[in-house]
Amino acid sequence: MIWSKIETLSRQEIEKIQLERLQETVNRVYEKVAPYRKKMDEMGVKPQDIKTLKDLAKLPFVTKQDMRDNYPFGLFAVPKDKLVRIHASSGTTGKPTVVGYTQGDLDTWTECVSRIACMGGATPKDVSQICFGYGMFTGALGLHYGLENIGSAIVPSSTGNSEKQIMYMQDFETTLLVATPSYALRLAEVARGMGVDPIKDLKVKIALVGSELLTEAMREEMHKYWGKDVLVTSNYGMSELMGPGVSGECEYLDGMHINEDFFIPEIIDPVTGEVLPAGEKGELVITCIKKEGLPLIRYRTKDITRLIYEPCKCGRTFVRMENLSGRSDDMxxxxxxxxxxxxxxxxxxxxxxxxxxxxxxxxxxxxxxxxxxxxxxxxxxxxxxxxxxxxxxxxxxxxxxxxxxxxxxxxxxxxxxxxxxxxxxxxxxxxx
Ligand SMILES: [Zn+2]
Missing domain, CATH: 3.30.300.30 (ANL, C-terminal domain)
Incomplete structure (x- = not known):
């Protein structure tokens, strides 16, 4: 099921939307966000210099460090009273990075995750058990509202209490599992320990995994534990950009479709910062073009991937990003x-x-x-x-x-x- 017609627009139509939204966003941040204005002035670039999508490369990058330097709300484009939700990254060193959402941002987020969930096979009939930690982490609530929006019944079981999780799966006949790949495997082990065979005794047919890399070997492992016919897809996002919902795999499992009407991807050389030609592998940089609260422009994700522009068998026209081979942070x-x-x-x-x-x-x-x-x-x-x-x-x-x-x-x-x-x-x- 394709959630939105927008996912099948022609390249020309997509780029038209992108340029309009990019120009609007750049104008707005230049006017409302002092650190952006300062950076752009230093580089001698004005909002009116953005005439085509290629002009995006003229704009400065934003990094996690910029977010820390402007902790907590310095990069926000709306006053605090317009926010309806605040999340923060775990921040293992120093201050966390803080992200905020207006009501419009939450609606966008829900739309993005609804699309990703449908790509991964979710339907209104599913019973979706969300085994991500609920809290400041964006994973759980992101998937929660996206899946609820398509009409799936949500079991917000969070993490922990693994035996109880298996009981819910049995009694509620859970069909869709949201977890990190490693916790999904752990749950299968716990089930077996309780004498429950995850393949025969449970009804899980869809696994939307995220927050950790899903290597092909790990996908195989998921099939060993949960059954061959479980559709295991990975999805991608990060709280700085929104949370989950930036991109996700469709049933053809050949890269993750990026929600291009909300995000513009670029691939750069991580050392020089130069934009690389289409199809080359490098660091993913994302520009948010429909965010109100925290519209980051050219955010350096530190994730290494390449973009795939060839048409996908599923009919979606949104560009795909190859499944990650690693985060430059993890190297x-x-x-x-x-x-x-x-x-x-x-x-x-x-x-x-x-x-x-x-x-x-x-x-x-x-x-x-x-x-x-x-x-x-x-x-x-x-x-x-x-x-x-x-x-x-x-x-x-x-x-x-x-x-x-x-x-x-x-x-x-x-x-x-x-x-x-x-x-x-x-x-x-x-x-x-
Ligand atoms: Zn596809």
Missing amino acids: LKIRGVNVFPSQIEEVILSFNELGPHYEIIVEREGYLDKLTIKVELNFTTDSFKELERITGEVKAKIKTVLGLDAKIKLESPNTLQRFEGKAKRVKDLRSK
Whole structure:
């Protein structure tokens, strides 16, 4: 089901809407948001210089640091009394980033998430269990209102109480699950522990996963735990831009359609800031063109992807962004080599003997970085020979993929930490 006709407009029609909304937004922020005006004046660019979509590249970038520097409301384009909701990022270091919504922004958000949910297969008949933490985090409420808007029945079960979550799934006949991939796997484990087979005894047919990367290997793992015919789609967003609903995968699972009438994507070289030609891989930059409260222009997401303009079989014309291979924030530099945790995950999940639970530890010994990967076995064994064989094979594959030596530690099933929200699998102990 395609939620809105706008999702199938021609490129020319989409670009016409984008240019009008961009010009309106730039005018407004120049007038209302002092830090923007200052930046634009410093670069010698005025709102009237934005004559085509290409002129977007003349405008300054906004980063998370700009949001912190203007904490809490300095980048807002409306007075505080026009806001109806405030969210904030977790902010592991220092102040969080604060985002605010007018009623119009909430309506936009709901529209965007409704589209994404339909792309992932949701219908008014679904019973949708939202296993994201409700609170300052935008994930839960974003999905909540979007799914409610299409007529699905919402079970706002949040995170935790995993046994009760399984009970709800059984008794309410939940068909749609919203969770991080790692918590979805955890819930399947808990179900099995209760003697409930997630594939036979539960009715989940759709999983909308987000907040963590969904690698293809992890999607496979989701199918192993929840069944082959469950449609597992990832969706993308971040609170700075709105929350979930910026883009999402359709049933063809070939990149996430961006809601282009609300967001303009660009791909830049993360080092030089230059806009890259269509189809090249680089850092995703997003401009919000229909936000009232916090209309960020050229926000640097730090996510690495590329844009796919070829038509999609689903009939939507909105450009797709390739599923993320990594956030530049998550990238580790180990002995001079760039390593994305997702690369290690792909190796681990390519072994049938290993489960999807792992931990990456990076330490410094003398002047040398040391990489240790702890991973759970899928079965119990006392055979030293068997353990030695698996260890050797994982080590060799890591060496081939990353070009690095790693110490592999195999752990017994169900011993590593489980996560209800975004999994924290990397421990970089080098700075301490
Ligand atoms: Zn599609």
